[in-house]
Amino acid sequence: MASGKLPFLNLPFRSSLTARLKALTPQLRRFKHMVVLGIGGSALGTRALQKAFFPQQDLPNHQGPWLWILDNVDADVLEAQMSTLNPEETIVVPVSKSGGTIETLAQYFFMKAWLQRALPNTWHEHMLLVTDEKKGYLREEADRHNIVSLPVPDHLGGRYSVLSAVGLVPAAFMGLPWEDFLEGAASVNAPLVNDELGKPENLRNHPAWALANWCFELSRHDYNQLIFFTYIPSWASFGQWFGQLWAESLGKNGKGTMPLPAVGVTDQHSLQQMFLDGPADKGCSQLHCPNLSKGPQFPDDVPDSWEWLRGKTFGDLLNAETLGSAAALVHNGVPLTRLEAAESSMRAAGEVMGLLMATTVLTGWLMNINPLDQPAVELGKRLAYSRLGSSSYPEEAAILKAFLD
Numbered sequence: 001m002a003s004g005k006l007p008f009l010n011l012p013f014r015s016s017l018t019a020r021l022k023a024l025t026p027q028l029r030r031f032k033h034m035v036v037l038g039i040g041g042s043a044l045g046t047r048a049l050q051k052a053f054f055p056q057q058d059l060p061n062h063q064g065p066w067l068w069i070l071d072n073v074d075a076d077v078l079e080a081q082m083s084t085l086n087p088e089e090t091i092v093v094p095v096s097k098s099g100g101t102i103e104t105l106a107q108y109f110f111m112k113a114w115l116q117r118a119l120p121n122t123w124h125e126h127m128l129l130v131t132d133e134k135k136g137y138l139r140e141e142a143d144r145h146n147i148v149s150l151p152v153p154d155h156l157g158g159r160y161s162v163l164s165a166v167g168l169v170p171a172a173f174m175g176l177p178w179e180d181f182l183e184g185a186a187s188v189n190a191p192l193v194n195d196e197l198g199k200p201e202n203l204r205n206h207p208a209w210a211l212a213n214w215c216f217e218l219s220r221h222d223y224n225q226l227i228f229f230t231y232i233p234s235w236a237s238f239g240q241w242f243g244q245l246w247a248e249s250l251g252k253n254g255k256g257t258m259p260l261p262a263v264g265v266t267d268q269h270s271l272q273q274m275f276l277d278g279p280a281d282k283g284c285s286q287l288h289c290p291n292l293s294k295g296p297q298f299p300d301d302v303p304d305s306w307e308w309l310r311g312k313t314f315g316d317l318l319n320a321e322t323l324g325s326a327a328a329l330v331h332n333g334v335p336l337t338r339l340e341a342a343e344s345s346m347r348a349a350g351e352v353m354g355l356l357m358a359t360t361v362l363t364g365w366l367m368n369i370n371p372l373d374q375p376a377v378e379l380g381k382r383l384a385y386s387r388l389g390s391s392s393y394p395e396e397a398a399i400l401k402a403f404l405d
Contacts, residue, residue, distance in 0.1 A: 005372075008160040008357050010193035011186055013153045017165060018179065020150060021172055027148075028128075028173045031091040032064045035081060036071075036170055037107040038095035041158025042130075043071035044244055045167045045353070048237040049181075053346060054174045055234060067170055073103055078110060087118035091173075093128045095166055097152040099136020102381065108138070130165045157372060159245045160357055163350070177346045184350025189358050208355055211285075212362035214337050218283040219257050219367065223335060226257045227275060227284040231264035231322040232292065232344055239263065242356060249360045249371040256369070257283075264288075265321040272325070276332045283335040287352065288322045289344050 007013060028034070036046060047069055056062050068085075070077060092111045096104045115123035124145045131138035133151035142149040150165035161167065163185050171178040191202040203209050215226065228242045239261025250256040260282070262271050275282060295314035302309050309317075329336050339355075341348045364371025379396070386396040 005155045006361065007153045007156050008163055009189045011163060011182065013164065014182060014186070017168065021165070021168055025172045028091065032089040033066045033068065033085050034170060034173045035090060035092045035111065036067065036069045036095060037092065037104050037111065039071050039101060039103045040244060041161050042095040042104065042166055043069050044241040045162025046170045048241045049167060049171055049176065049349070050174065051237040052234045052349060053176050065173060067174055070107055078107060082110070082114045087115050087126065091126050091128060093130060093169060094138060095130040096138055097132055097156070097158055097161070099131045099138035102385065105137065128169065130169060159248055162353060180345065180347040181350040184347035185354030188351040188354045192358060208358035208362055211337065211359045212366055215257065215359070215363045216366040218335060219255070223281055223283045224257050225260055225282040227260045227262055227282055229262045229264055229284055229286045231286060231288040231318070232341065234344060236263040245356060245360055248374045248377070250364055250367065250369055252369050255367050264325060265318065268321065268325055275334060276328060280333060284329050285337050285339060286326055287339045287341065289341040290319060291343055292318065
């Protein structure tokens, strides 16, 4: 598994990226605003890190910096950014491995023009491109306008890219300990990639292999949905990141299990009824951390009907809810596996994300599926290009005509 075609496991780019990002960080931190232009894997991992480790942006009286992620085709949001942000205080970071992602390029064209109008001589200093090192339109733009850029390594698809500049540039801007994040991912997958350790017994003993086999057996026994139940509240957005990782990697050839991101304890009061008493077609992976902040202690004068809360903390309630939900799922016949993070740190996040990426690849191999491509999603893109007037897709034009007739 040490192949260069799995760079999210062995991180061959780690030393060079670390050096470049350390050198760039002072430049990034001089801006008050960073606007990330990306979609799918170019945004979901970044948002997960932002929500988990930079919650102050959503709290009153935050004085900056501010990270904004534009990850959809939303004219109102785009116009709001351009009408309210100060270009002199803003750096724009388009993220696209191919350099040709239409949604990202569309936003790039508008944001580029916005910067050029305000800063005609220095606009390029307010851009940082994260894209392929050798090819693609954004690479051409970086070379043409002398825009600083960082590469997305070869063989690193968007859903596996949070460990690269894709996720680490915004992390550095926010002042997060991104080196701890990298170390967490590297450490959890070391037995899979280290030549000295990469032996069959290490694969068999690795938690990713155990989890992959559990997921594979679910699919073999007609459990076609996988609940990803996150009981670390600040990590709620990890579910959306995992949803793309799992669905885009494994939903192929009529195979795969549908990921269902859920957040504890919120979704005990919305989705849990279906999980417990709906169709018996779901397994559940529960992510939790028993060592979160305890928070305040319940007062001694709580009403007698709630006297059992006296002496307990708010965190004790979360731990009890986490355990209660797990027990209820098992009691109702839902297959369950529990992933425990020792802490809710950046290093732990790297460990969890690294583990889940390895699990996804191994599950794909067990299912005889290539977990690294996504051929089906390309059709919708080509149909959109044809609808907008591209003459390069005659077959797609015929499909559209049949659909619209």
